[in-house]
Every structure is written in structure tokens, then in C-alpha cells.
Amino acid sequence: MKYWLLKTEPSTYSWNDLQQEATQTVKWEGVRNYQARNFIRTMKKGDLAFFYHSMAKPNIITGIVEVVREAYSDITASDPTHKYYDPKNNPGNPRWSAFDVQIKQNFKNSITRDLLKEIPQLTQMELLKKGSRLSIQPVTFQEWMVITKLPDLMK
């Protein structure tokens, strides 16, 4: 099993939006970056991911989601009316992939980016690297273990 971090701007799609979904599941569409797409294609059912709010005040990890459907063709790329439309997409050989995630755990206390930056074991984390823009990032087992323990410590 692998671990991930999924970035989203809450003004676009938030943790609260996900909680409102009938099945607490969402199609993760609109990724238009090759590196992120390649990660999507390695995802397996049961993989877990942190749900991260970027461009927010403050930036936080809100909880954990589980991959419930593995990579499939992102149809928004071939829909001219969709904001994620990609005119260069070839529907016969789709260039972009989507996947589905479902809420696994809601952190009673969100973990702020500021807190993550204070943890010595996380200095190498992709999210915290200068200039890091990847919207889908692998998280190491060690990082995962450190971070999942934080909500309890914050009580």
C-alpha cells in the first residue's frame, strides 16, 4: 500500500464539500500535470492520502481519504464545455486520468502547514520543499506515521 497527499484549493473543492457528498466520495478530475498523472496511474485501491487545503488561511491537512477507484480516463478533458477541457486530448488515447477517493478519517483538529514545518522528521517532505507545486505527491511511510500521530498530540 502507498501513501499520498492530495492538494486542493478549498475555494474550488473543500473537505467540507467532500463531507457533503452522499457517499463521501469524489471523482478526482482535472489533473493536468504529467508527473501527477503518472502518480495517479500507480495508485491502488486501498491506498491512503492526506487531504490538503492549499491557498487557504491557514493551509491545513483536514483528514484522510482512501482510493476507492483506480485510474480511469478523465472525460472532462474531451468535453469542450468543461473548464478542464484539453483541446490537445485525443479521446482515442486519453492523456489524462482521474480516480475516486472516499473519506476515511476526519481529523478533529486539522494539521496546519506551520506545524508540519516545525517537525524535524518532515524537513525533506515534498510539500514543504521550496517551489513544490505537485498537486499529487507520494508520502513516505515514515512521514505518514509522524503526521498521523499529530492530531492526538494536539489535544
Added chain:
DNA sequence: GCCAACGTTGGC
């Protein structure tokens, strides 16, 4: 194949 120009991301 190089690289300048451009548009976007995203922390601060």
C-alpha cells in the same frame, strides 16, 4: 534540441 517567453501555482 535549445532556451526565452509565457502562464500558472502557491507560500508568504
Added chain:
DNA sequence: GCCAACGTTGGC
């Protein structure tokens, strides 16, 4: 709102 860093595009 600023601006550094990044990925993509396109002329050459």
C-alpha cells in the same frame, strides 16, 4: 498583492 519557482510552448 507580490513574486519566486515551475512546466509548457514555440521559434529558431
